[in-house]
Structures are given as structure tokens and as C-alpha cells.
Amino acid sequence: MPTVLIAGGATGIGRASLEAFREAGHDVCLADIAAEEGAALCQTAGAYFVEADLSQPGAPAEIVKTCVTKFGGIDTLFANAAVLASAPLADWTHEMWEQSLAVNLSAPFFLVQAAAPALRRSNNPSVILTASTGALRGHARMPAYHATKSGLIGLARSLADELAPDGIRVNTLLPGFIDTPFNAPFWAAQKDASEAERALAASIPMRRQGTPADVAGIVTFLASHAARYVTGTQIVVDGGYSAV
Numbered sequence: 001m002p003t004v005l006i007a008g009g010a011t012g013i014g015r016a017s018l019e020a021f022r023e024a025g026h027d028v029c030l031a032d033i034a035a036e037e038g039a040a041l042c043q044t045a046g047a048y049f050v051e052a053d054l055s056q057p058g059a060p061a062e063i064v065k066t067c068v069t070k071f072g073g074i075d076t077l078f079a080n081a082a083v084l085a086s087a088p089l090a091d092w093t094h095e096m097w098e099q100s101l102a103v104n105l106s107a108p109f110f111l112v113q114a115a116a117p118a119l120r121r122s123n124n125p126s127v128i129l130t131a132s133t134g135a136l137r138g139h140a141r142m143p144a145y146h147a148t149k150s151g152l153i154g155l156a157r158s159l160a161d162e163l164a165p166d167g168i169r170v171n172t173l174l175p176g177f178i179d180t181p182f183n184a185p186f187w188a189a190q191k192d193a194s195e196a197e198r199a200l201a202a203s204i205p206m207r208r209q210g211t212p213a214d215v216a217g218i219v220t221f222l223a224s225h226a227a228r229y230v231t232g233t234q235i236v237v238d239g240g241y242s243a244v
Contacts, residue, residue: 130175174242176238
């Protein structure tokens with residue numbers, strides 16, 4: 001039975017992906033800082049939960065070790081955890097910037113580094129890094145989010161080149177506006193959140209925000225044998241938002 005390690009999945013895209021993997025019969029190890037939500041989800045879905053703070057330097061290696069000890073290996077690594085901070089330029093602190101860098105960019109790198117030996121033993125190894133359409137365009141007051149999500153694209157390209165000889169695929173997922181609690185800081189930064197949401201929906205060719213389920217299918221595809229020749233690329237899931 002394939003094993004999936006999801007870093008960041010107590011809610012939103014990670015949660016929908018966990019449920020999709022479990023429905024497909026995969027073993028899933030979920031690592032998340034939200035202990036109550038994560039443990040409850042895993043109990044319901046039949047997954048294994050590890051409480052972890054990915055801003056801490058040793059966390060990625062410890063998560064991988066725990067997953068391998070529990071399930072014997074890793075076939076798919078889905079690095080989905082992120083933080084979204086919003087503040088005027090003058091209010092940004094060193095601590096805010098460093099936390100975004102640690103969770104959004106450093107943790108995915110060290111997760112891949114730690115998981116690589118286990119992935120090499122898999123007959124269908126896949127790494128999926130959640131970036132964002134924020135890697136392609138910018139929004140005021142969120143410099144760290146956009147910088148780190150852009151960085152993930154470059155990281156994936158480099159890792160894809162290095163790990164391809166071992167059969168390990170590395171791709172980035174670029175969701176657009178997906179209706180999850182994760183985006184609360186963005187809406188809070190708007191003068192009129194309700195009007196901003198209406199205007200956003202009108203600007204998306206499909207005339208709505210996405211749902212976590214809209215993204216989960218792409219995640220499971222990238223983890224499947226159907227994607228065996230897909231690596232080093234980005235898949236945008238945004239209802240056409242970045243195409244117009």
C-alpha cells in the first residue's frame with residue numbers, strides 16, 4: 001500500500017487531499033501544528049497524525065523519521081504547510097519574515113532532503129510542493145508569501161534535475177484563490193472584504209473561488225503512475241485567474 005506524507009493538512013487543500021488519498025487506499029501520515037484538528041481528522045479518516053511545528057529546524061527530519069518508522073517508507077511527499085502574513089511594509093519585523101521563510105521555503109527543502117532515501121526505495125516516488133499563483137503575481141502587504149512561493153518554483157526545478165536519475169518526480173502545485181480559512185489574512189487586509197470577494201469572483205473566468213476538492217484531484221494525479229513522466233513543472237489550478 002503506498003504511503004503519503006502530508007506536511008500541513010489539518011484543513012483546506014491538505015485535508016481534502018488526505019481524504020482523497022485515504023479513499024484511494026493509501027496510508028497517510030499527516031504532520032501539522034494544529035494538533036486538535038489534525039488528530040480529529042486522522043482519527044476519522046484512518047490516518048496517522050504527528051504534531052509538528054515546521055518553523056523549527058529539526059522538525060522536517062523528525063517528521064520523516066516518524067513516518068518511515070510507522071509505515072516503512074514514503075512514496076509521496078506532499079509539502080503543503082504554509083503561513084500567510086499580511087502587514088504594511090513598515091510594520092514587518094525580522095521575526096515575521098523569518099517565520100515565513102522557515103515554513104514556506106526552508107521546511108519543504110529539508111523535508112525533501114530527509115525523505116530522499118525513502119523515496120529512492122519507492123517504485124513510484126513523487127514530491128509535490130504547494131506554491132501558489134502568488135508566485136506569478138503580487139499583492140501588497142504580503143512580500144514574504146510571494147517571495148517564498150516564487151522560491152518554491154526554483155527549488156522544485158533544481159530538485160527535479162537532481163533527483164530525476166533516481167526516478168523521483170518533483171513538481172509544484174499553484175493554487176489560485178481557494179476558499180479556505182488560510183486566506184483570512186488576505187481578506188482582513190481589504191477595506192471591504194465582502195466586496196473584495198465579489199470582485200475577485202467576477203475576475204475569475206469560472207466566476208468563483210476554487211474549493212479544496214478542486215485541487216485534491218491534481219495532487220492525487222501527481223502522486224500517481226499516470227504522472228510518471230511529469231517532473232520539474234508547475235500545475236496551475238485557479239479557474240483561469242492567471243490566464244487573463
